[in-house]
Amino acid sequence: MTAQIIDGNAVAAKVRDxxxxxxxxxxxxGITPGLAVVMVGxxxxxxxxxxxxxxxxxxxxxxxxxFRFRADAPQEAVLERIAALNADASIHGxxxxxxxxxxxxxxxxxxxxxRNKDVDGFHxxxxxxxxxxxxxxxxxxxYGVQILLEHVGIPTEGQNVVVVGAxxxxxxxxxxxxxxxxxxVAICHVKTRDLAQFTILADILVVAAGxxxxxxxxxxxxxxxxxxxxxxxxxxxxxxxxxxxEAVKERASWITPVPGGVGPMTVTMxxxxxxxxxxxxxxxxx
Numbered sequence: 001m002t003a004q005i006i007d008g009n010a011v012a013a014k015v016r017d018x019x020x021x022x023x024x025x026x027x028x029x030g031i032t033p034g035l036a037v038v039m040v041g042x043x044x045x046x047x048x049x050x051x052x053x054x055x056x057x058x059x060x061x062x063x064x065x066x067f068r069f070r071a072d073a074p075q076e077a078v079l080e081r082i083a084a085l086n087a088d089a090s091i092h093g094x095x096x097x098x099x100x101x102x103x104x105x106x107x108x109x110x111x112x113x114x115r116n117k118d119v120d121g122f123h124x125x126x127x128x129x130x131x132x133x134x135x136x137x138x139x140x141x142x143y144g145v146q147i148l149l150e151h152v153g154i155p156t157e158g159q160n161v162v163v164v165g166a167x168x169x170x171x172x173x174x175x176x177x178x179x180x181x182x183x184x185v186a187i188c189h190v191k192t193r194d195l196a197q198f199t200i201l202a203d204i205l206v207v208a209a210g211x212x213x214x215x216x217x218x219x220x221x222x223x224x225x226x227x228x229x230x231x232x233x234x235x236x237x238x239x240x241x242x243x244x245x246e247a248v249k250e251r252a253s254w255i256t257p258v259p260g261g262v263g264p265m266t267v268t269m270x271x272x273x274x275x276x277x278x279x280x281x282x283x284x285x286x
Contacts (some may be wrong), residue, residue, distance in 0.1 A: 001222065003252035004152075008144075011151045012231075012264035015272070016060050022275050023061040026210065032279035033232050034063040035093040035270070036085045038109075040078060041071035041101040050097055056267045062274060066092075069102040079112050086114040093119035093274035094283055098169075116280065119273035121173070132174040136280075137273045142174040144265025145206060145227050146181075152153055152254060154204070156181040159235070162198050164188045164215070165208035174206055182194065195219070207242040216246040226255045229262045 017052055019178035026033060027028075035057055038051050038159035050066055057064035076098075085094045094117045096109050110118075115125040121139035129135030149156060161178050161265055165171040175185045188198050190209075196219040199205055207215050220226060230242030241258030249255050 001253065003226070003249040003255040005249075006152055006227075006256045008148065008256060008261040008264040011148055012268040015147065015265075015268050016056075019060050019271060019275055022279070026275070026278050027061065029282055031278055031282055032063050033093075034088075034091045034092070035095070035274045036066070036088075036150065037064065037066045037095055037097055038078060038081060038085075038097055039045035039066060039097040039240040040069045040071070040104060043099065045236040046097050046099075050149045051090075052147055052267055053270060054169070054272055057274075060271055061068050062271060063090075067241060068255045075104055075109070076240050078109060079260065082109065082112045086112075086117060086124060086232055089281070090199045091117065092277040093117050093270075095120045095270070117277055119270060119277055121273065122169070126166070127173070130173055130180075133180040137276065138177065138269070140269040140273065141208075141262060141266045142177050143273075144262055145174060145229065146177055147269070148227070148256065149204070149225070149263070154254065156183040157251055159183050159203040161185045161204045161206065162188060163206045164195065164207070165229070166200065167239060168210065172241060174208070178204075209242050211243045212240050213242070215243040215248060218242065220248050220251045220252050220263055225231070225250070226252045227262065228256050228258050231258055231263065245257050 039050055054064045062194050069078055085091050094113045098104050110122045113122045113123055118126055119137050121137040126135045126137050152183050156178055163171050163175050163185040166187050180187050186198055188195055200218045200221050202224055203223045206227045210230055212232045226243055226245040226248055228241035239259050
């Protein structure tokens, strides 16, 4: 068995095509969906991510602005900018690019974003909504994984799902979203003993641990669906995930590559959440 590849670029392109009609409807109402990205410091990876977001916005008709601060900028200055963006009716989505430099209170900055503009889905209001299945803006990476599974027709109801990684950005919200789809979910993390005893039981394995080649072929159930959220740069410059792709693809039924798997979907879901925020602003009853 050789796994079928889940092409995140192709799925993202199809989803973005579906956004264009929604953007056109808003434009006819005189509304251009606007996304503001607040970036602190000069993290090279963050610069790449922000550039990707700006270009993606342009392609589907969204307006985007990036607000950059030096790594030693006072936190209050960043909070003042967020407050100004909250009050700006032309801005429908506000995100703070992570990670932040040392010394910044990430939670305080994220909670400062108006919950109606929290298109990253990190505000406590949206995180809490995940527990009862009523979040307004789902976190973009787990949301992208969910859409990938739906696109290729992989059912989650009644399936054993193992999520490796318990971060607030991917692992925990991913587990909650899959629970809402009636999957049976286990979350593994850095303190999990004998990781393989859990992963081998997974019908669907989602890996977001940030460690290259953490998941090897013997750890994967034959025929499992493997979603690799990890992205790691090796000393030789190559980008790889958390899964030993070449070996695991010989056991899995479906697998995402790195790059070109989950990554494109994360940006795509951010665009979708921003469009939804603009639609909600245009029709407050939504």
